[in-house]
Amino acid sequence: MNNSVAFRTILYKEIRRFTRIWPQTLLPPAITTALYFLIFGKLIGERIGAVHGVSYMDYIVPGVILMSVISHSYSNVVSSFYSTKFQHHIEELLVSPVPNWVILSGYVCGGIARGVMVGAVVAAISMLFTQVTVLNWPITLTVLILTSTLFALAGFINAVFADSFDDISIIPNFVLTPLSYLGGVFYSLAMLPPIWQIIAQGNPILYMINAFRFGLIGVTDVDIALAFQMTAGFILFLSGLSLFLLHKGIGIKN
Numbered sequence: 216m217n218n219s220v221a222f223r224t225i226l227y228k229e230i231r232r233f234t235r236i237w238p239q240t241l242l243p244p245a246i247t248t249a250l251y252f253l254i255f256g257k258l259i260g261e262r263i264g265a266v267h268g269v270s271y272m273d274y275i276v277p278g279v280i281l282m283s284v285i286s287h288s289y290s291n292v293v294s295s296f297y298s299t300k301f302q303h304h305i306e307e308l309l310v311s312p313v314p315n316w317v318i319l320s321g322y323v324c325g326g327i328a329r330g331v332m333v334g335a336v337v338a339a340i341s342m343l344f345t346q347v348t349v350l351n352w353p354i355t356l357t358v359l360i361l362t363s364t365l366f367a368l369a370g371f372i373n374a375v376f377a378d379s380f381d382d383i384s385i386i387p388n389f390v391l392t393p394l395s396y397l398g399g400v401f402y403s404l405a406m407l408p409p410i411w412q413i414i415a416q417g418n419p420i421l422y423m424i425n426a427f428r429f430g431l432i433g434v435t436d437v438d439i440a441l442a443f444q445m446t447a448g449f450i451l452f453l454s455g456l457s458l459f460l461l462h463k464g465i466g467i468k469n
Contacts, residue, residue, distance in 0.1 A: 221313045222321050229325020233291055240291075240329065241336055244283050248337045251279050252344040255401055266403050267434045272345045276338075277428035278400030281362060283337045285395060285420065286387065288330030288363040292322050292370035293383045300374070305467055315461040319371065319454070326367030327360065334359060348432065354439070355430030361446045362423045366391075368453035375457075375466040394420045404436035419445055 233240040252272065260271030267274070299305045308318055341347050349355050369386075377383045398420035404412055415421055422442035429435035460466065 218314060218317050221311075221317050222324075225318065225321025226324050226328070229291070229295060229322060230328050232295060232325070233329050240287070241332060244287065244333045245336050245340050248279060248283065248340045249343075251275070252341060256344055266406075269432055269434060270345070273432055274403070274428075274434065275401055276341045276345060276347060277431045278398070278424045280334050280337045280341070281359070281424050281427045282395045282398075282400050284330040284334040284359060284363050285366045285391065285423075287333040288326040289366040289370040289373075289387060289391060291329040292326040292367045293374045293377070293386075295325065296322055296371055296374035297377050297380070297383050300377075300467060301380075309464075309467070315458055319457050319461060322371055323364060323367040326370060327363040330363035330367070331359065334363075349430065350433045351430045353430075355427065357443075358423060358427040358430055358446075361443070361450065362427070365423075365446060365450050365453065368450065368457055371457050372453060372460065375460050377466075394418055397421075398424050399436060400424060419449065422446070 252275075256272040256275060260275070263271045265271065299308075338347055373383060373386050397415065398418050399415070404415060404421070404425075407415060416437075422437050422445050425435040425437045426439050426442035426446075429439055
């Protein structure tokens, strides 16, 4: 079988899966984002004032966009691949002459596609509240793709180990959401007490959000090179782990 055909087939299936039910996958982020900007940006932001020389609304826009990208890249892959296991479609892939890296790439790229689409929707909503500018397109797009890739891979691993639909909601609810909210979306690292600044620097999402913020408005609390190195390192590690799990059939063949 031609690997490109297999990849395009999986990717097309993944994109059709979430675009077919767009009121459930693309519309809710728009509503949630509007509430974020209305409550935090307008009502609370007017009292906070400027952060690092930019308005509070402009400061939170990058974080809100990337937070949505993280959530939906992850959820798309974890729900899709677990459904494939649950409905026993995975056997068809395993017996076909499709390399594991093609299977993984198809699902991950599907997660990236949804993450990017949701990010575009959130960015469009933000334009109703402020003027969105992009100071550095290469950094902005690179961070967007790398972050989406990383959490799509994380979603894949969660799906591999999940034994029920309840298992696919544990990580998003108890890990991703807290880390996202504590990742500097709504505040600067400088606003925290010294001890909490040190603790916050152990949160990898903080680096991704700040790198994305730097690409959009030129403001960051962390070293950009370190943010890229950390993200790339996580991607390589999770890619290797995902391929290992597929090769061994852990959580899939048993």
